[in-house]
Amino acid sequence: MIPPPPGPQPLSSQRRCWRLGLVFVVGLLLGAGCVHTAPFRDAQGHVVPGSIATMEYAMIQGLFQRLWFRGLNTAHPALLLLHGGPGISEAPLFRRYQAALERHFLVVYWEQRGAGRSFRAAIPPTTMTIAQFLRDLDAVVDLVRRRFGKEQVVLLGHSWGTALGTLYTYQHPDKVAAYVGTGPVVDMRAGERLSYDFALAEATRRGHAAARAALQAIGPPPHSVDAMLTSRKWVERFGGRVSRPPVDRQTHLGGADDR
Numbered sequence: 001m002i003p004p005p006p007g008p009q010p011l012s013s014q015r016r017c018w019r020l021g022l023v024f025v026v027g028l029l030l031g032a033g034c035v036h037t038a039p040f041r042d043a044q045g046h047v048v049p050g051s052i053a054t055m056e057y058a059m060i061q062g063l064f065q066r067l068w069f070r071g072l073n074t075a076h077p078a079l080l081l082l083h084g085g086p087g088i089s090e091a092p093l094f095r096r097y098q099a100a101l102e103r104h105f106l107v108v109y110w111e112q113r114g115a116g117r118s119f120r121a122a123i124p125p126t127t128m129t130i131a132q133f134l135r136d137l138d139a140v141v142d143l144v145r146r147r148f149g150k151e152q153v154v155l156l157g158h159s160w161g162t163a164l165g166t167l168y169t170y171q172h173p174d175k176v177a178a179y180v181g182t183g184p185v186v187d188m189r190a191g192e193r194l195s196y197d198f199a200l201a202e203a204t205r206r207g208h209a210a211a212r213a214a215l216q217a218i219g220p221p222p223h224s225v226d227a228m229l230t231s232r233k234w235v236e237r238f239g240g241r242v243s244r245p246p247v248d249r250q251t252h253l254g255g256a257d258d259r
Contacts, residue, residue: 040053040102048072048073050074051071051073052071053069053070054070055068056068056069057117058140060113060140061139063113063123064118064120065111066110066117066118067143068091069109070102071102071105071106071107072102072103072104074148076104076105077106077153078105078106078145078150078153079101079106079153079156080108080110080141080154080155080156081108081109081157082110082137082155082156082161084159085112085159086112086114086128088116089115089117091111094109095109108144110140113136134167137164138172141168141172141175152174152175155169155178155180156180156181157182158182158183159183162181162185166179166184192222192231193220193221195231196215196220198240199215200215202234202238203215203234203238211234211238214230214234218230218231
């Protein structure tokens with residue numbers, strides 16, 4: 001507990017109002033959520049009845065996590081996107097290339113624990129486990145089912161998200177109408193070794209002394225997080241990419257209104 005300041009600290013009426021207003025705004029942002037994403041509009045510019053376009057915080061397993069709900073009609077099947085990473089939100093990437101899904105599904109963009117707007121420096125490292133991510137996912141699925149009256153959801157996982165999607169579908173088949181994986185994780189250990197071998201071979205072929213030295217210094221996997229980031233850096237430099245052409249910075253990070 002922070003001790004009170006010494007002596008009386010009277011506030012002017014204006015300062016009290018300002019502080020109360022700030023507390024009110026923060027409460028709205030964290031509690032009720034706030035719209036930051038473009039609504040669906042018809043040809044006349046009116047918001048389409050039955051559509052949804054919101055960005056909200058929800059308390060998931062003791063942590064505020066960010067959810068986007070976007071769909072032309074909330075009566076459509078619910079599609080929950082499981083992004084890659086872990087630790088990297090792909091919501092802008094999904095919206096760049098798969099926004100058309102919003103016309104056929106109620107799309108739920110979930111920024112997982114520790115990623116994007118769900119990042120908190122105080123998150124205990126001990127909670128960053130697959131088991132915890134699956135508990136988080138189950139809470140999100142139940143939130144969507146309860147809020148929109150869905151018996152089941154469709155899961156679409158990318159990369160790391162396919163690990164969650166596969167395990168969750170196996171554990172809770174009654175809650176999943178369909179599961180789709182893209183760029184799936186098949187063997188994490190083998191994938192890391194192939195990435196490292198590729199980077200080292202390219203460094204040798206290109207005569208890139210700095211890359212070769214850095215990769216030899218960390219050695220082959222298994223890697224710590226820092227060593228993994230070193231390996232990934234050189235994999236990307238030598239041709240590994242998310243897309244071709246690369247997503248531009250403004251699109252990847254999202255615009256001012258996070259559309």
